[in-house]
Amino acid sequence: MKLLNTEIKNNVLKSMLKILGRERQHIIEANKKDLDAFQKEDQALYERLIVNDKKVDEMIEAVKAVMLQDDPVGQELTNRTLKNGLNIVNTTAPFGTILIIYESRPDVTIEASVLAFKANNKILLKGGKEALNSNLILEKCWHEALEENGLSKDWIKLLHLKREETQAFLKNPTEPIDLIVPRGGEQLIKFVKTHATCAVLVSGRGNNFLYVSEHADWSKAVNVIINAKTDKISGCNALDKVLINKNLPEYEMKLKMLQEKLEKHKVEIIVDDKVSDVLSKKETVSDNDIWYEEFLALKLLIGQVNCLDDAIELINKYSGKHSAVIITEHNDEAMNFMHNVDSAAVYHNASTRFTDGGQMGVGAELAISTDKLHHRGPLGLNQLVTNKYYVYGDGQVRV
Known part of the structure; x- marks a missing residue:
């Protein structure tokens, strides 16, 4: 796609702000058709589907916030002149075409688009x-x-496939991607990785862990959990x-308190x-595969560990590498945990709910990447560019 100047891109976003405000009721009405047709057995998916006045306000705010951010394209990363006189400038550049596959959330149709477009993709x-009805009107x-x-x-x-x-499209795209x-669950990610022929940036799977140290402030632990x-x-x-x-003081009493x-x-x-042994009336793990599972429900698995190293080992084995927390009053222990747990975001005494572009100061996000290349964590505006070398010479040849 043609490289657009910042003014043109921002003018599109100004138009979009006006249109979203004008079409607010039509957007909510279209979403109601989707809600009425939805089978509500998956409560998490249903929650993601809802578009109300608050959600439209959030869409408008996302567009406005991206419009006010600096254009990420054409930013100079490095500039060096070599002994042979070549001037080499490494500069940010658009990816080109991005395909996002997602379930339920119509707000992604706004956030993903505004970010990709402002980054000239x-x-x-x-x-x-x-x-479908929500996405069509958006x-x-x-x-x-x-x-x-x-x-x-x-x-x-919008792709209607x-x-x-x-x-078939992933194997043989009708245009370069x-x-x-x-952006979704394990099945979606496996499906895309199996059939795609270009770069895939994995996002969406949680299965987040929290470790309560024997040095934890119990009140903080309960509130965060x-x-x-x-x-x-x-x-x-x-x-x-x-x-x-297991060495947490008053371990049994605190477990029962957490249950309550x-x-x-x-x-x-x-x-x-x-x-x-303490919470004897609760369902016990019967299949270790449950440790890999992202619940997306009012459901929590509680386990006992002997030490910090055991907690780190379990988290690195089973988690989705999204977010992990340690609750402790010992800073050295916290740093040990944070250095050694393999997750996109690691927390000391705070909730995993902060792994979000807006909450982390990134702004609107395309997704939370759990991959390590090219970026990990919230995919905001500045993460939707790649780089390109501009080499300026005056007839130099390599000898």
Whole structure:
């Protein structure tokens, strides 16, 4: 796609702000059709699908925030002149075309598009069928904003493909694709990795762990656990597993206290064999595969560990490498945990719910990357560019 200047891109976003405000009720009405057709057995997916006044406000705010950010394209990273006189400038550049595959959330149709477009990328949107009506009206809004400013609708395009058609498209795209971001569960990620022929940046899977050290402030631990588990069960930054050090003072009493607090929030508790000695009436782990599972529900697995190293080993084996927490008053222990746990975000005495572009100061995000290349964590505006070398010479040849 053509390299656009910042003014043109921001004018499209100004148009989009006006259009979203004008079409607010039509967007909510289209979303109601999706909600009415949805089978509500998956509560997390249903929550992600909802678009109300608050959600439209958030869409508008996301567009406004990206519009006010500096253009990430054409930023000089390094500039050096060699002995032979060559001037080599490393500069940020667009990826080209990004394909994002996501389930349910219509707000992704806004956030992914505004970020990709401001970074001068074309974006192909493959939303779930459960959000079809919502996504169609949001695509229409984007197309109006683009055409109002003399640009092609091809910058932002919704793909209408069934599963088999998506598989075929990934294997043999009808146009060049530079990056695919699957934003969803383990099955979606495996599907994309199996069939894609270009770079894939993995995002979406949580299965986040929290370790309570024997040096923990118990009040902090309980507050963080409750928030991370119950604040938003559909978030990939929600908590799924808690590991408690067996040497925690008043261990049994505190376990029972945690059970009581969780049950007040209607959280289903599963325990390992050791914790079941204390919480004997709770369901016990029968299959170790549950340690790999992202619950997306009011459900929490509690296990016992002997020491910090055991906690680190378990987390690195089973977690989704998204977010992990240690609750401790010992800073050295916290740093040991944070250095050695292999997650995109590691926390000391704070909730996993902060793994979010807005909460981390990045702004709107395309996704949370759990990959290590080219970026890990929130994929904000500045992460949707690659780099390009500009080499200026005066007839130099290599000898």
